[in-house]
Amino acid sequence: MVAKVAIVGRPNVGKSTLFNRLVGKRLALVDDTPGVTRDRRVGEARLGDLKFQVIDTAGLEEAAAHSLEGRMRKQTEEAIGDADVALFVIDARSGLTPTDETFADLLRKSPTPVLLLANKAEGRAGEGGLLEAYSLGLGDPIAISAEHGEGLADLYDVLRPVVDAAKEREGGDAAVAETDVDVDDVDERAPAGSAERPLRIAIVGRPNAGKSTLINRILGEERLLTGPEAGITRDSIAVDWVWNDRHVKLFDTAGLRRKARVQEKLEKLSVADALRAVRFAEVVIVTLDATISFEKQDLQIIDLVAREGRAVVIALNKWDLVEDRAEAMQAVRDASERYLNQIRGVQIVTMSGLHGQGLDKVLDAAFKAHEVWNRRVSTSRLNRWLDGVLTHHPPPAASGRRIKLRYMTQPKTRPPHFVVFCSKPENLPESYTRYLVNGLRETFDMPGTPIRLSYRKGDNPYHSKR
Known part of the structure; x- marks a missing residue:
């Protein structure tokens, strides 16, 4: 069993900075504004030879349970209950506050062991707050500086027994699951959807389109913070x-x-951060609010995903609130045919994240889109198709001379990328490129995925003899 360490404390004491320091990457957003972190984030932490899971949480605040701050606090309390130890972080430079004392009482009543960290303790400015921390009754505070990496040796000493105890419960060394956005350690040779290479799916869309609600319904738990407020x-x-x-x-x-x-x-x-997730994803589910007509921002989001070369699925969320469903679906299909030529035939799935309707259809569409995204066509089939195209619709002449398309191959997938060797690629019009792309899409059954088509000019053996 892997040791789980939750980082808790009031807003703006440096929890996310400590999280980034432990995982060795700038994963969590860090800003001087209090309350930046809202959802709890899990990452793989390494401290010396210790490996454990670290959980970044929202700042503890006193608020009504139904408010946004109250829902954030509930997420933090769930992280504390799930952890083997909680790191209670205070700001040594500003000293103890009534909020620190309130949540120290809350942590003292929790069955989860608590370690007290006095952050921002570098220099003399943090000495007063470090001494005040003894009054909390949570043991000796550990002076650290998450920003500068000071005090991590002392943190290592107190975390060592926790990590060793977790290993003993497992009966040996336990592997830490990779849970952050980075994919450096993914085995690309493994089949997609396996434990070694899980299918990476990003959920994107406009604010308040129901992205977090969709994921919560898929998981069957309130893992992510949701609410009527836009931009949570x-x-x-x-x-x-x-x-x-x-x-x-x-x-x-x-x-x-x-x-x-x-x-x-x-x-x-x-x-x-959202755009970074799109670049790391293999399939992107663009979530649209079905109660709002197809807008320009939706098209721009889909176009952005297509330009990044990701497989695309369009999910019409809140479908249960649509009265005239036939008209709404026809409007979306018309907009897709008119404006989304680069992903012609993209799958459009209706669903309701709130009620859990159509979730299997969304995930099934994601795996189908991934299969098309990885499709490879043999060179012999491509060139037989190219011969037929040139017979029925040859490229236009340039300056009275015919452009010759000699050979075609597919060097890459993810997305499919085709290369055509020709005599004068700079004179081929864009309309003929679109004609070839649409022909490839229809002939080799590649709907809804971006297709790259580039040209390469062959070497002229008589160039040096001119």
């Missing part, structure tokens, strides 16, 4: 799950608004 999600949270014996890693992302409206630094960081 800030970090891109990765969650592991198994569906029909196939392993999946789901990425919840922040809502993507129009670029002109994104002014605040924190929202810019959230958008950048």
Whole structure:
């Protein structure tokens, strides 16, 4: 069993900075604004030879249970209950506050062991707060600086017994599950959907389109923070799950608004984190609010995903609230045919994240889109098809001379990428490229996936003899 360590404390004491220090990557968003972290994030931590799971949580605040702060506090309490030890972080520079004392009482009543950390203790400015921390009655405080990496040797000493106890319960060394957004350690040779290579699916869309609600319904638990407020999600949270014996890693992302409206630094960081999740994903489910007509921002999000070369599935959420479903579906299909030529034939699935309707259809569509995204066509089939195309619709002439398309091959998949060797690629019009792409899509059954087509000019053996 892997040791689980939860980092808790009031807002803006450096919890996310400590989380990033322990995982060795800048995964959690960090800003001077209090309350940046909302959902709990799990990551693989390494401290010396210790390996454990570390959980970043929202700042503990006193608030009504139905409010956003109250729902954030409930997420933090669930993380504390699930952890083997809680790291209670205070700000040594600002000293103890009444909020620190209130939540020290809460942690004292919890069955989870608590370790007290006085962060920002570098220099003389933190000495007063470090001494005040003794009054909390949670044992000797450990002076650290998450920003500068000071005091981690003392933290190692107190965490060592916790990690060793977890290993003994497992009966040996336990592997730590990778739960962050990075995919450096994924075995690309393993089949997609296996434990070694879970299918990476990112959920994107505009704010309040129901992305977090969809993931919660898939998981069957309130893992992510949801509510009527728009823009609740800030970090891109990765969650592991198994569906029909196939392993999946789901990425919840922040809502993507129009670029002109994104002014605040924190929202810019959230958008950048969401785009990073899209680049790491294999399949992207674009979630649309079915009660709102297909808007320009939806098209821009889908176009962004297509330009990144990801497999795309369009999920019409809140379908239970639509009155005239036939008209709504026809409007979406018309917009897709008119504006989404780069992913013609994309799968459009209706669902309701709140009531759990259509979830199997969404995931089944994601695996089908991934299969098309990985499709490879043999060179012989491609060139037989190219011969037929040239017979029925040859490329236009340039300056009175015919452009010759000699040979075609597919060097890459994910997405499918085709290369055509020809005599004058710079003179081929864009319309003929679209004609070839549409022909490839229809002939070799590749609907809804971006197709790359590039040209390469063959060497002229008489160039040096001119």
